[in-house]
Structure formats: C-alpha cells, structure tokens
Amino acid sequence: xxxxxxxxxxxxxxxxxxxxxxxxxxxxxxxxxxxxxxxxxxxxxxxxxxxxxxxxxxxxxxx
Amino acid sequence: xxxxxxxxxxxxxxxxxxxxxxxxxxxxxxxxxxxxxxxxxxxxxxxxxxxxxxxxxxxxxxxxxxxxxxxxxxxxxxxxxxxxxxxxxxxxxxxxxxxxxxxxxxxxxxxxxxxxxxxxxxxxxxxxxxxx
Numbered sequence: 001x002x003x004x005x006x007x008x009x010x011x012x013x014x015x016x017x018x019x020x021x022x023x024x025x026x027x028x029x030x031x032x033x034x035x036x037x038x039x040x041x042x043x044x045x046x047x048x049x050x051x052x053x054x055x056x057x058x059x060x061x062x063x
Numbered sequence: 064x065x066x067x068x069x070x071x072x073x074x075x076x077x078x079x080x081x082x083x084x085x086x087x088x089x090x091x092x093x094x095x096x097x098x099x100x101x102x103x104x105x106x107x108x109x110x111x112x113x114x115x116x117x118x119x120x121x122x123x124x125x126x127x128x129x130x131x132x133x134x135x136x137x138x139x140x141x142x143x144x145x146x147x148x149x150x151x152x153x154x155x156x157x158x159x160x161x162x163x164x165x166x167x168x169x170x171x172x173x174x175x176x177x178x179x180x181x182x183x184x185x186x187x188x189x190x191x192x193x194x195x
Contacts, residue, residue, distance in 0.1 A: 003178075006169045006191040013161035014071040015168075021065070031066050033175070037168045039076040039138050041068040049065035 074138035084163035092120035103128030112142050124151050
C-alpha cells in the first residue's frame with residue numbers, strides 16, 4: 001500500500017518525508033506536491049527501493 | 064519506488080497551511096493581506112507583513128508588537144519582536160510553529176489522496192503515516 005511517512009523532530013523543527021510504494025512518474029509528482037507545501041528540501045534523494053527492479057520469476061517447464 | 068526528502072527551513076511555503084498552523088497554536092484571529100503595516104513596532108523601523116496576528120487579537124499574551132509573516136521568494140518568514148520572543152512567546156515559537164505546519168501538511172496530503180492518517184509520538188519525534 002503506498003504511503004508517505006512524515007518524521008517531525010519537535011526539537012529542531014526538521015521534517016523528514018519518505019514516499020513509499022509509489023511507482024515512476026507518480027512518485028515524482030507526489031514529491032513535487034510535497035515541495036510545493038514544504039518548500040525546497042535540504043536533502044532530496046531516491047532510496048534503494050527506487051532503483052529496485054521488479055523481480056521476474058522464470059518458469060521452466062519440464063519435458 | 065521510494066524517495067526521501069528533509070525540510071528544515073524557517074520559511075513557510077503555503078499561506079493556508081501557515082494560517083492553519085497558527086490556529087492550531089491557539090491564535091484565532093489572523094489577518095491576511097498584502098504589505099500590511101505592523102503595529103507596535105518602533106516608528107523608525109516600520110515593518111509590513113502579509114499574514115498578521117494583531118497584538119490585540121492574541122488573547123492572554125501581552126505582546127509588544129504584532130506578529131507578522133512576510134512573503135519572500137522562499138516563503139513566509141516571521142517578523143517578530145525579539146522581546147516578545149524572549150518574554151511572551153518563547154524562543155521555541157518558530158520550532159513549535161514548524162511542527163504544527165508539518166502536521167498540517169500531512170493532513171492536507173491525506174485529504175488530497177483521500178487517504179488515512181496514523182500519528183504516533185516517540186520521544187521528540189512525531190511520526191505520521193499517510194496511507195492511500
């Protein structure tokens with residue numbers, strides 16, 4: 001299930017966000033919407049999950 | 064896919080969320096306009112702002128001057144009297160406002176995506192998950 005996680009540090013005022021489970025252009029669009037509301041981020045990076053390729057299972061049929 | 068971002072600016076990008084955050088902090092009367100003069104400031108240092116809490120509207124807090132937020136290229140930046148920060152509002156005023164602003168952002172995103180919002184607090188961290 002797609003989600004956006006916000007971690008707000010009440011001591012420093014910093015907010016970290018992570019967009020999870022959103023594919024391709026939709027992920028960038030969601031990030032853009034967050035930037036419109038929160039301003040320019042100090043850190044902006046794609047996580048390992050972003051680069052993960054979908055696993056394709058090969059099935060070999062026996063003779 | 065996944066993306067990580069961090070935000071720590073003391074400028075508030077969205078006016079409506081700023082107003083919502085201020086209301087969450089207990090300021091009920093908020094004046095919105097363009098380049099409105101701030102009252103209670105030294106006449107030699109006239110200041111203007113676009114979002115204002117008039118000192119008379121801040122019930123229970125005897126402010127020396129209005130609290131203003133002036134629109135800049137980065138967003139709305141606070142214009143607050145130093146004495147008010149020291150003796151009335153607290154030096155952590157902006158940090159508390161940032162927290163309310165970020166929570167208001169999470170609520171807006173939940174509404175936008177017609178999602179659910181789960182909030183939990185662990186120590187000094189508020190964790191909000193918006194599922195959609």
